[in-house]
Amino acid sequence: MQLIDGKQTAATIKAEIKAEVESIAARGGKRPHLAAILVGHDGGSETYVHNKVLACEACGFHSTLLRFESDITEQQLLVEVEKLNRDDSVDGFIVQLPLPKHISEQKVIEAIDYRKDVDGFHPINVGRMAIGLPCYISATPKGILELLRRYNIPTSGKKCVILGRSNIVGKPMAQLMMQKQYGDSTVTVCHSRSKTLKEECLQADIIIAAIGQPAFLKADMVKPGVVVIDVGTTRVPDATRKSGFRLCGDVDFENVAPLCSYITPVPGGVGPMTICMLMLNTLAAAKHLYY
Amino acid sequence: MQLIDGKQTAATIKAEIKAEVESIAARGGKRPHLAAILVGHDGGSETYVHNKVLACEACGFHSTLLRFESDITEQQLLVEVEKLNRDDSVDGFIVQLPLPKHISEQKVIEAIDYRKDVDGFHPINVGRMAIGLPCYISATPKGILELLRRYNIPTSGKKCVILGRSNIVGKPMAQLMMQKQYGDSTVTVCHSRSKTLKEECLQADIIIAAIGQPAFLKADMVKPGVVVIDVGTTRVPDATRKSGFRLCGDVDFENVAPLCSYITPVPGGVGPMTICMLMLNTLAAAKHLYY
Numbered sequence: 169m170q171l172i173d174g175k176q177t178a179a180t181i182k183a184e185i186k187a188e189v190e191s192i193a194a195r196g197g198k199r200p201h202l203a204a205i206l207v208g209h210d211g212g213s214e215t216y217v218h219n220k221v222l223a224c225e226a227c228g229f230h231s232t233l234l235r236f237e238s239d240i241t242e243q244q245l246l247v248e249v250e251k252l253n254r255d256d257s258v259d260g261f262i263v264q265l266p267l268p269k270h271i272s273e274q275k276v277i278e279a280i281d282y283r284k285d286v287d288g289f290h291p292i293n294v295g296r297m298a299i300g301l302p303c304y305i306s307a308t309p310k311g312i313l314e315l316l317r318r319y320n321i322p323t324s325g326k327k328c329v330i331l332g333r334s335n336i337v338g339k340p341m342a343q344l345m346m347q348k349q350y351g352d353s354t355v356t357v358c359h360s361r362s363k364t365l366k367e368e369c370l371q372a373d374i375i376i377a378a379i380g381q382p383a384f385l386k387a388d389m390v391k392p393g394v395v396v397i398d399v400g401t402t403r404v405p406d407a408t409r410k411s412g413f414r415l416c417g418d419v420d421f422e423n424v425a426p427l428c429s430y431i432t433p434v435p436g437g438v439g440p441m442t443i444c445m446l447m448l449n450t451l452a453a454a455k456h457l458y459y
Numbered sequence: 460m461q462l463i464d465g466k467q468t469a470a471t472i473k474a475e476i477k478a479e480v481e482s483i484a485a486r487g488g489k490r491p492h493l494a495a496i497l498v499g500h501d502g503g504s505e506t507y508v509h510n511k512v513l514a515c516e517a518c519g520f521h522s523t524l525l526r527f528e529s530d531i532t533e534q535q536l537l538v539e540v541e542k543l544n545r546d547d548s549v550d551g552f553i554v555q556l557p558l559p560k561h562i563s564e565q566k567v568i569e570a571i572d573y574r575k576d577v578d579g580f581h582p583i584n585v586g587r588m589a590i591g592l593p594c595y596i597s598a599t600p601k602g603i604l605e606l607l608r609r610y611n612i613p614t615s616g617k618k619c620v621i622l623g624r625s626n627i628v629g630k631p632m633a634q635l636m637m638q639k640q641y642g643d644s645t646v647t648v649c650h651s652r653s654k655t656l657k658e659e660c661l662q663a664d665i666i667i668a669a670i671g672q673p674a675f676l677k678a679d680m681v682k683p684g685v686v687v688i689d690v691g692t693t694r695v696p697d698a699t700r701k702s703g704f705r706l707c708g709d710v711d712f713e714n715v716a717p718l719c720s721y722i723t724p725v726p727g728g729v730g731p732m733t734i735c736m737l738m739l740n741t742l743a744a745a746k747h748l749y750y
Contacts (some may be wrong), residue, residue, distance in 0.1 A: 291592070296586070298631075325652040327654075327655055333638070333639075339637070340589075346624050354648070359637070359639075361639075362616060364618055368645065371658075
């Protein structure tokens with residue numbers, strides 16, 4: 169069993185990005201510039217955005233953080249989005265989710281110029297990904313593809329079972345894993361209504377668990393040699409931790425890991441890759457790689 | 460074994476549309492207006508567009524056919540698309556594919572205002588479908604959903620195997636069949652590289668064959684009681700026919716049909732539904748149902 173080290177891989181990729189950015193800067197080029205809009209003071213969102221700003225620094229990017237109070241109106245927020253759309257100094261930007269309930273997240277996402285939509289959430293990017301055109305791929309699925317690639321895990325023709333059908337993981341992951349240019353796998357998507365979930369998992373060469381239920385995937389559901397990617401990050405109360413909780417994946421790691429050829433830990437697997445993929449998308453935006 | 464009669468179902472739906480349109484017209488409302496752009500004189504395209512115009516008449520729609528010679532430049536065609544985008548009298552329009560090689564089909568598709576894109580090929584519509592938002596769903600997948608629905612075939616929790624991963628059938632079909640609001644199935648997509656295609660098919664409750672190989676799905680690949688939807692329409696030379704060919708599906712119908720609970724014939728199954736779904740999308744456009 170080999171552990172897939174997302175933390176180390178992310179560090180390597182960030183160093184690669186940094187080297188490329190310094191080489192661009194040395195040739196007199198412009199550093200990539202990521203802007204982030206943060207509305208309100210949600211603790212999780214503060215942490216995520218802070219980490220994104222730190223990642224920008226690590227990669228040699230410019231970053232701009234725009235903060236608004238949670239009573240900003242939808243109309244005002246749309247005006248701010250439009251300003252960033254028109255600001256030529258900004259290569260890409262994100263609006264940190266969730267937004268306050270009086271604001272339509274979908275409306276805000278669709279207001280972002282798709283050419284600056286480095287989160288890859290705009291329907292144009294979702295649609296272009298689905299039909300195999302160049303586009304920003306959202307961070308979690310892109311990070312998983314990158315881990316599989318960097319660990320030279322064969323995917324072509326393999327049976328890949330995806331647990332969960334969310335818009336941000338399960339569905340895009342399925343679309344990518346089935347495409348010739350990405351996974352080229354035989355893809356099965358299982359969810360809460362699937363009657364044959366266990367049978368599907370038992371036949372899988374690769375399982376991507378994104379179902380949001382701690383320790384859902386058990387040892388009696390996998391075949392020996394399986395590759396397991398664990399996207400789950402449920403906070404489970406834990407009095408022994410300073411924070412009062414620990415992160416728990418969708419996989420019963422202790423019992424499943426010995427059966428695997430490769431497995432991602434939680435934390436330290438898929439998680440660290442996501443911000444790093446945002447950096448790759450921002451670099452792509454600065455280079456006008458897709459648009 | 461019950462035959463799924465696409466021809467009869469399409470006739471029923473067209474009659475339903477016609478009744479609704481006449482009721483709209485009787486209240487002084489505007490009849491839906493579909494425009495079609497046809498470039499060149501390809502025989503297949505001529506027939507398709509002609510049938511679309513006839514379907515408009517059958518449904519009580521206005522239709523406009525814009526014809527251009529095959530030496531029209533991409534720029535000129537984009538100007539024509541823009542005219543239709545701006546023409547308030549036109550509810551929806553299509554550009555008949557394929558286009559001459561000097562014109563980028565993707566560029567033309569993306570130039571269509573997504574709110575008039577009744578073919579559902581614009582990336583915004585593809586993306587909105589993928590994430591479950593209201594949108595135009597392209598004709599073939601929409602027609603298959605409609606057949607399953609009208610024949611009361613249970614799909615929730617069932618194992619649905621899709622053969623083929625094309626952008627116009629396999630991929631959207633997978634996205635729809637996995638979503639709670641449409642198929643709610645456990646979906647597996649197989650293709651030319653799949654090593655376990657036969658095993659997947661043997662476990663399937665529903666098989667949607669869109670692989671483009673005549674009589675690909677054999678009797679020893681299905682379990683008794685399976686539902687088979689055949690999307691294949693390969694022209695096979697046949698000297699006994701006036702036309703010199705016959706349409707051959709992806710299913711070895713003669714031997715597979717006796718094992719099925721339901722099966723679509725070729726021709727007369729999925730085929731007749733497609734133009735009818737274009738009519739439904741045009742009606743939705745006229746009613747501003749999605750946008």
